[in-house]
Amino acid sequence: MSIEEWCFARVTELVFTAWDHDRFSHDGGNSWPPFVWDGERRFLIRAELDAAFFHLYLGNEQEWQEKGSKELLAYFPTPRHAVEYIMDTFRVLRERDEAAYGHFKTKAAILEIYDEMAHVIVEDAAAEAARRQPATRYETRLNPPPGPPMDAAGNIIPMDQWDRAKWPSHIHPPKEAAVEKPEEVPLEQFAATPYPATARDKAICAAALAIVEQSRGLSSADHLDALLLATHPEWCKVFLDQSEHSAFEAAWKSATQTLIAGENPIQWKECRDHLEKQQAIIINRSDQRQAISPGTNSTSIRKGLPGGVDEIVRFALQAVKRVAELRTDLSSVPQEQVRIIQVFEEQHRFYQLAA
Numbered sequence: 001m002s003i004e005e006w007c008f009a010r011v012t013e014l015v016f017t018a019w020d021h022d023r024f025s026h027d028g029g030n031s032w033p034p035f036v037w038d039g040e041r042r043f044l045i046r047a048e049l050d051a052a053f054f055h056l057y058l059g060n061e062q063e064w065q066e067k068g069s070k071e072l073l074a075y076f077p078t079p080r081h082a083v084e085y086i087m088d089t090f091r092v093l094r095e096r097d098e099a100a101y102g103h104f105k106t107k108a109a110i111l112e113i114y115d116e117m118a119h120v121i122v123e124d125a126a127a128e129a130a131r132r133q134p135a136t137r138y139e140t141r142l143n144p145p146p147g148p149p150m151d152a153a154g155n156i157i158p159m160d161q162w163d164r165a166k167w168p169s170h171i172h173p174p175k176e177a178a179v180e181k182p183e184e185v186p187l188e189q190f191a192a193t194p195y196p197a198t199a200r201d202k203a204i205c206a207a208a209l210a211i212v213e214q215s216r217g218l219s220s221a222d223h224l225d226a227l228l229l230a231t232h233p234e235w236c237k238v239f240l241d242q243s244e245h246s247a248f249e250a251a252w253k254s255a256t257q258t259l260i261a262g263e264n265p266i267q268w269k270e271c272r273d274h275l276e277k278q279q280a281i282i283i284n285r286s287d288q289r290q291a292i293s294p295g296t297n298s299t300s301i302r303k304g305l306p307g308g309v310d311e312i313v314r315f316a317l318q319a320v321k322r323v324a325e326l327r328t329d330l331s332s333v334p335q336e337q338v339r340i341i342q343v344f345e346e347q348h349r350f351y352q353l354a355a
């Protein structure tokens with residue numbers, strides 16, 4: 001497998017996590033479903049890529065000694081010393097890791113993988129010098145390996161050859177057969193569907209109202225962010241401390257499962273406008289922030305909506321506070337969090353909301 005194929009497998013798994021990104025899965029006529037969003041897998045994949053690029057950029061120890069200046073070698077006797085120094089410059093990441101895990105987890109993982117790769121490089125160089133076939137290779141600790149299933153040569157195995165009984169656990173199952181496009185209804189025959197129309201709509205309204213009750217005077221932008229986090233547990237968890245994950249997972253299991261947004265939009269504006277019309281909330285439209293407070297009918301409306309959302313909303317509001325902190329400087333924020341924050345920003349622009 002070439003370095004290009006090795007990187008392709010990992011980058012594709014990091015990027016292709018939704019059906020609307022399916023262009024990333026097309027390679028020589030092959031295609032497959034998106035990858036499951038798994039925080040720990042993504043952490044290790046990023047660590048593998050970082051370690052690999054450190055090797056590619058800094059070279060091996062022999063090259064380092066031959067090409068490095070006296071000043072460079074005085075500071076960094078080996079490329080590994082340079083890697084350690086570079087990682088220590090990520091102060092915010094280090095502080096967050098130390099707070100969550102008690103040590104700089106990201107640095108430790110990258111260095112561990114870097115050392116494993118360095119061992120392989122040394123062994124392969126010795127084999128080539130002795131005119132032997134290199135027998136050592138880097139083995140990922142991820143199971144299944146990153147990316148789509150590949151053969152030993154690095155070729156993607158077509159999806160129709162995958163074992164359906166042993167489907168890769170890191171890849172979503174294929175979609176069901178496409179539903180035929182419904183016949184278009186003339187505009188004059190169209191009647192607006194009342195909101196909330198489904199159990200999911202009502203669960204989202206319950207969460208939206210709980211957000212207002214737990215954080216009065218929240219801006220509309222923060223309310224939208226909180227509702228997105230409450231309906232996307234995989235996003236919310238990313239912004240919580242590691243120490244809170246167990247409690248969060250327990251809260252999510254006990255929450256109404258109709259709250260999960262899935263691939264459908266949460267219809268935030270429809271939800272907010274409905275609650276305002278029912279006088280369950282009050283929106284200060286004279287304020288640029290459009291702050292939201294409980295209305296006179298908040299309690300009675302809440303009684304008619306599903307329960308089991310308060311605890312998950314509490315965690316979502318904690319995550320909103322963390323998002324606000326990170327927004328001040330995204331330069332050292334992990335890409336996983338940046339991507340989610342960018343989704344929030346896109347939603348703010350769509351609804352023309354001020355932060």
